[in-house]
Amino acid sequence: MSQKGRPRSFDRDAALRQAMRVFWKKGYDGASLSDLTVAMGINSPSLYAAFGSKEALFREAVDLYGATEGFEIWGAFERPGSARDAIADFLRASARAFSEPGDPKGCLIVLGALNVSETNVEVFRDLSERRMSSARDLAGRLKQAVAAGELPETVDCDAIAAFFLAVQQGMSVQARDGASREALLAVADGAMAAWGALTAGSERSVEA
């Protein structure tokens, strides 16, 4: 049952949490092995024995991010309520998560690797797929609202999802630039101002 050899002297989960914060703050390329081992309180051989490689550690860190921060942000889509409320909660939860005092600013999945190099192709692709999967989830919730008769059949769910996701991704950039929580919440509310015109059926958008 129990392991045979010398027991691990550190808490794997706690070390992973620290690694996640380093990646979150510095990105995949910007986080050096030295940064990671210092934050995790271990030497590199222990890191490789426990996680395999820098890339494998990053994937585990992103999974952890999705299970913790991601749950805070996307939780509204699991709860009952209108599609409008879900998206409003999603944007406002993002604004709060991206400006949480003591945490790195912005989203790890958005900021972790936006430039492709030879060493991070797979990492970029992984994050890119997660972002596009988010777009599908968002559009799926809208399509569900259409099927339920909550929204007219004429709305372009994919386009609306892309728009709201763009706002959320832009909030990550502004969070990195030091935007306050209030400023980010105002961006979220600004996006929701489009809801009426976006979901008004086949009518024209509201004019000024």
Added chain:
Amino acid sequence: MSQKGRPRSFDRDAALRQAMRVFWKKGYDGASLSDLTVAMGINSPSLYAAFGSKEALFREAVDLYGATEGFEIWGAFERPGSARDAIADFLRASARAFSEPGDPKGCLIVLGALNVSETNVEVFRDLSERRMSSARDLAGRLKQAVAAGELPETVDCDAIAAFFLAVQQGMSVQARDGASREALLAVADGAMAAWGALTAGSERSVEA
């Protein structure tokens, strides 16, 4: 008058254009000296003699980007017309610029350096200031519209500017993920759907 020593054997402007494209595609950290010298067709001593350092070359590249791509994107703010048209043009021009065939996707100023490390602090700050300066320019155009009586006094120009800029910054992320020109234009149009509610004076936002 003319220079004394051995003349430079390459076109400095052409080399700078190539360097800009490398930084645009790979970001500041991701662009290695080797990437740059190969693309520019010169050896590193020539690069250092002509531009000073990687960081100085990057700054010149960003200036060039601002004078070319930036002019395409922000040109609407120089032309006569309503604030609404200026912002709509700004968003649609961004969508087109970020998906120009043959060019790197997205915006150099947004994607060039979003993670801070020891080697790029100044670069990050430079890009961050340019982004925040964009926000001020956008808000300034809205305040001008308020002063002209085009928009009610009650609108929050800074918040509206932050919202539209967030959309544009999010479009850079989606462009990197391979979003089509049509998808990006749809995001731009989606953002403009918020215009009516955002500028409707002190009334409540439009409800669904």
Added chain:
DNA sequence: TCTCTTTTGTATCGTTCAATACAGAAAGAC
């Protein structure tokens, strides 16, 4: 206690990074 297995810390590995030393080449100045 002895053996087996796994982890640990130290001390690297080869590679790539940004940045230069140096000598030869190419122009103007005289």
Added chain:
DNA sequence: GTCTTTCTGTATTGAACGATACAAAAGAGA
């Protein structure tokens, strides 16, 4: 032609990178 100045290509610098070799250490099972 000779001097001076600047640029060019080769070759290399020290530092940092991700990843390991290796032997001592620490537990489980016999």
